[in-house]
Amino acid sequence: xxxxxxxxxxxxxxxxGKLKVHPEKEFVVTLAxxxxxxxxxxxxxxxxxxxxxxxxxxxxxxxxxxxxxHKDRMFMLVDVPGTYSMMxxxxxxxxARNFICFGNPRATVxxxxxxxxxxxxxxxLQILEMTPHVVICVNLMDExxxxxxxxxxxxxxxxxxxxxxxxxxxxxxxxxxxxxxxYDVAIRNIETKPFRVTYHEAIEKAVEKIEGYVLExxxxxxxxxxxxxxxxxxxxxxxxxxxxxxxxxLLQDLKLKEILEQEKALLSEQGIGTDMYRDMIVSSIVFRxxxxxxxxVTCENERYNETDRxxxxxxxxxxxxxxxxxxxLGFIFWxxxxxxxxxxxxxASGLFKIxxxxxxxxxLINMPVWLHNMVVLGIYRTLAWVISVMLxxxxxxxxxxxxLEDLGYLPRVAFNLDNFFKKACAHGKQAxxxxxxxxxxxxGVIGCRIIDSPRERLxxxxxxxxxxxxxxxxxxxxxxxxxxGGIAAGFSKSVVxxxxxxxxxxxxxxxxxxxxxxxxxxxLKGIPSSFTLxxxxxxxxxxGKIFVRSIFDRTLFVLGRAITIAxxxxxxxxxxxxxxxxxxxxxxxxxxxxxxxxxxIGMDGYILMAFILGLPANEIVLPIILxxxxxxxxxxxxxxxxxxxxxxxxxxxxxxTAVCVMLFSLMHFPCGTTLWTIRKETQSSRxxxxxxxxxxxxxxxxxxxxxxxxxxxxxx
Numbered sequence: 001x002x003x004x005x006x007x008x009x010x011x012x013x014x015x016x017g018k019l020k021v022h023p024e025k026e027f028v029v030t031l032a033x034x035x036x037x038x039x040x041x042x043x044x045x046x047x048x049x050x051x052x053x054x055x056x057x058x059x060x061x062x063x064x065x066x067x068x069x070h071k072d073r074m075f076m077l078v079d080v081p082g083t084y085s086m087m088x089x090x091x092x093x094x095x096a097r098n099f100i101c102f103g104n105p106r107a108t109v110x111x112x113x114x115x116x117x118x119x120x121x122x123x124x125l126q127i128l129e130m131t132p133h134v135v136i137c138v139n140l141m142d143e144x145x146x147x148x149x150x151x152x153x154x155x156x157x158x159x160x161x162x163x164x165x166x167x168x169x170x171x172x173x174x175x176x177x178x179x180x181x182x183y184d185v186a187i188r189n190i191e192t193k194p195f196r197v198t199y200h201e202a203i204e205k206a207v208e209k210i211e212g213y214v215l216e217x218x219x220x221x222x223x224x225x226x227x228x229x230x231x232x233x234x235x236x237x238x239x240x241x242x243x244x245x246x247x248x249x250l251l252q253d254l255k256l257k258e259i260l261e262q263e264k265a266l267l268s269e270q271g272i273g274t275d276m277y278r279d280m281i282v283s284s285i286v287f288r289x290x291x292x293x294x295x296x297v298t299c300e301n302e303r304y305n306e307t308d309r310x311x312x313x314x315x316x317x318x319x320x321x322x323x324x325x326x327x328x329l330g331f332i333f334w335x336x337x338x339x340x341x342x343x344x345x346x347x348a349s350g351l352f353k354i355x356x357x358x359x360x361x362x363x364l365i366n367m368p369v370w371l372h373n374m375v376v377l378g379i380y381r382t383l384a385w386v387i388s389v390m391l392x393x394x395x396x397x398x399x400x401x402x403x404l405e406d407l408g409y410l411p412r413v414a415f416n417l418d419n420f421f422k423k424a425c426a427h428g429k430q431a432x433x434x435x436x437x438x439x440x441x442x443x444g445v446i447g448c449r450i451i452d453s454p455r456e457r458l459x460x461x462x463x464x465x466x467x468x469x470x471x472x473x474x475x476x477x478x479x480x481x482x483x484x485g486g487i488a489a490g491f492s493k494s495v496v497x498x499x500x501x502x503x504x505x506x507x508x509x510x511x512x513x514x515x516x517x518x519x520x521x522x523x524l525k526g527i528p529s530s531f532t533l534x535x536x537x538x539x540x541x542x543x544g545k546i547f548v549r550s551i552f553d554r555t556l557f558v559l560g561r562a563i564t565i566a567x568x569x570x571x572x573x574x575x576x577x578x579x580x581x582x583x584x585x586x587x588x589x590x591x592x593x594x595x596x597x598x599x600x601i602g603m604d605g606y607i608l609m610a611f612i613l614g615l616p617a618n619e620i621v622l623p624i625i626l627x628x629x630x631x632x633x634x635x636x637x638x639x640x641x642x643x644x645x646x647x648x649x650x651x652x653x654x655x656x657t658a659v660c661v662m663l664f665s666l667m668h669f670p671c672g673t674t675l676w677t678i679r680k681e682t683q684s685s686r687x688x689x690x691x692x693x694x695x696x697x698x699x700x701x702x703x704x705x706x707x708x709x710x711x712x713x714x715x716x
Contacts, residue, residue, distance in 0.1 A: 027186050028076045030100055032127060033111035034120050035082035036408075036536035038139040040064075041169040042111055043079045046179070070179045073187060078103070086126040087235075087278075094237065100130055101222050102245035106186035109178070111137045114144035114151050114166070115537060117297055121289035128160065128194040129226045135181045136164040142171065143537070148300035156296035161193035170542070195292075196225070199284050202270050203277070206232055206263040213256040221246055231260055232267070233281070234274050308537050312412070316535075321416040328404075329438075330502045334495075336396045336473065343395070348388035355380055378574025379567055382620060387563070391555070394470050397439045398550035406541040410435060415535065424513045425520030427456035434460075434512060437467040438505075441670055442677040444469075449681070455526045458687060459516050461678060465670040465695045466512040468505060471618035475665050476501050478622060482645035483658040500662075508666050515694060523690075569616030569672070576613065577627060587613075587628060601700055602660030602707030604652065611664065616672040621665070656710045660703045667699030 033039045047066025064079040080099050081092035100108055108131055112120035117138065128134060138151055157164040163181040167174035184190045198204065207228045214231070215224040222242070230238040231250070243249045251257045267277065314320050355376060362372045404410050410432060418428035429451050437444030444464040451457040468476060480500040520526060576587040587609060595605030606628040614621035626644070629651050669692045670678065679688045 027073065027106045028078060028104065029182055029186060030103065030105040030108040031077055031079045031111065032096055032100065032108055032123070033082055033137075034084055034113065034123055037082070037111050037113040037120065038169050039079065039082055039111040042109075042137060042139060042167070042175075042178075043077060045169050045172055045175055047077055068179075070183055071187075073183070075182070075186070078105070083123065085123060086130065097130070098241055098245070100127065102241065105131075105133070107133045107135055107182050109135045109137055109182060111139050114138050114140045115147060115149060117151060118289055118293035121292055122285055124160065125195065125197055125285050125289060128162070129196060129229070130223055132162070132192045132194045133185050134162045134192065134194060135178070135185055136160060136162060137178055138164060138166045139169050141166045141174070142168040143539075147305075150298040150300070152296050152298070156292070159292045159295055160195050163190075163192075195288075197284050197288050199229075200272070200280050202267060202272060203229075203232070203280065206267060209259055209263060210256070213253060213259060214250065217248060217250055217253055217256065218242070218246065229281070232263065233277055234264075305537070311538065312535060315409070315412050316415050321412075325413055325416055326502065326506070329505070330498060332397065332400050333473075333501055333505075334498045335400065336470070339392075339396045343392040344388055347391060348384065351384035351388055355384065373578070374571065374574050379570035382570025382573060382616075383563060383567060394439060394555045395551065397470055398555050399546055401435065401439055402546045402550040403541055406539065406546055408536045408538045411535050420513055421516070424517040425526070426459050426513075426516040427451050427453060430456070430460040430463075430512075430516070433464060434467050434509070437464045437469060439470060441465050441467070441469045441674040445674060445677045445681055453526075455520075455524050458682070459519050459524055461682060461687070462519060462691045462694050463512045463515050465674065465691065466508045466515065466667060466698075468508060468666055469618065469671075469674075471671060472665050473501070474619060475622050476504060476662055478644065479658050479662055482648065483653075483655055504662055504666050507663075511667065511698060515698065519694075564673075569613070569620070573613050573620075573624065591628065600707065601664070601703035602656055602710070603664065603703070604657075606651075607657075607661060611668055614671075615669065618665070618671050654715075656707065656715055660707060663706065664699045664703050667695045667702060669693075669696045 031039060031043055043064060043066060046068045048068070066077050066079075068075055068077060078099065080096040083093045083096050086093060086097045086100075099105070108127060110124050110127055112124065124134075124136060136156070138153060138156070141151065144151060151166060153164045153166045163185065165174055165178045165181050167178055169175065185192065199207075207225060210228040210231060211224050214227050218224060218227065227238065227242070227250075239250060251260075267273075272280065315324060358376050358380060359372065362376065404413075413435060414428055414431040417431035417434075421428050421430050430448075432450065433444050433447040435444075436447040441464050444467070445461050448457050448460045448464070451460055477497060480497040484496055484500050576590070577585055579586050581589065590612075591605035591609045593605070594608045598605050598608040607625060610621045610624035610628065613624050622644075626647065629647055669675075675688055675692060678691050679685065682688065
């Protein structure tokens, strides 16, 4: 596995035409580094708007490419995934490693965090073993200064043997010097003398015997010492990648194969098996990183992280961590609930005024009544409903979510939930994808890319729908307010529905864990993999970055997919409500057919039909119920919750009906946008079908049990 030819420097040349860059003037530069070091900020500052994003071919790991000019030369900057090592333990590490080795970059820029340089040097030393064409960017120098940490970049450059530039990318400080250093390495080919880690004597002897044969086979195409170390480690993936990108199978050299087996046997006799070998390699790198850090880093305040640690002792504690997380989640939902009403009504008012103008235009051109009703009252009105109800909550929730992400709180959420997911035989990062699902399940499914294991990625994808997206909030909020808000008065009148919604969401989290456990013990058997979870320092959020990422990258992206699906859905809904057989609409026929089954799970045929017709977008479920009860030919808007409540109660709704509808809203098939996203992410119709069935069957079982218990007790 690894990159294909399309993701190497040659494939990047094919994209130059799109980016208006001349191939003869363009040079590829790699941007590498740990997560949470400001790598994306450096990338954005250097490339501006000249960017392109996508997936590595054959991978679910995203990449970003951009172009910039410096001294009359054009550079293609490729941002490889943030990783903690180059040991190829994950898809991200494999992608990053292979691009540096086989993508033929003229220079590799390693972005590090000045506030925790020692830890970042582990990756730096590993990359220096792979290529000498390196520039070190020590970012976040401003934060280091605040914490009274001094980085001597000259000493660091002497120790590492490559250029070292201190930057504050957020304020664009030091970037000009960084561009000059990249130019020197990539264009002027200045000589670098990268520091090489010296390992245990037995390992060095083994490398010395193997390296000559590797050099003879590969030449200067890739560092022979680094390849020798990987071969002794037993890293078979490097053999596959060498064959895929360089067309050479090292083990066809029988002499090399014989020497390799002999050296592995000798190491094993000395007690250096595969695990011990890797431990010794990592220990040597860590030891050297510590030594270099002591020379180049001076810390006037050894307790500079004390404030962060004090906060973490509360936010990640076993006693307070989960309760604080639930309270914060409830607060965000309360803000979303109370804040979305006004803009939603404004957008709806504007869109329905446009509907009036469309109607006048169609009348003016003498369009047939049936065609007018189908286009305006069917397609356009459905589209207006989706936009007016879906956009405001997402526009509130996504910035709040991105704010928590920018502050550094989301990794703490993953830390708090990691143990629960581990017990469910799932991956700790699933907690992050689950949080993204609160905004939109389609975005949550896309977020599953961060999980390395294909098995655990599928578990996260299948179960993501158990957390309600913003599209289901209007239904949950309206029903909880109508049937349970009346038990309180004043301020509590809005708090009680919020508590109900929060309770439903916690049930969804528990179902996520339970179903993950079941899947991991049945069709997706396996042992949960480990992962490194770094708790980054708390940082001041960047308002502009939050706005761009939340609105453009998430809100508009998801809304665009929803609109694409809502247009044909509006047509289907209108046909169902208006095409009649013997005076009865198709919608009524289908509802009557489904009614016996729907009664078993605490609902009626019209409710179940509304969920089915609401496949394109969860936002339109309640309007379809309203349209069905009023025997209207198109979707209608309720003027107040009281009016809606009276209508629902007059059609047989009880508290049990309300609870069953809320539960089924929580646990039923994903919306069309999410199903489409699952199909694109998994490239499998089978897993898309499973993702459809798992929550639906769970919801049916839970509603059936609740409805039957209520009947036995006499509540229904």
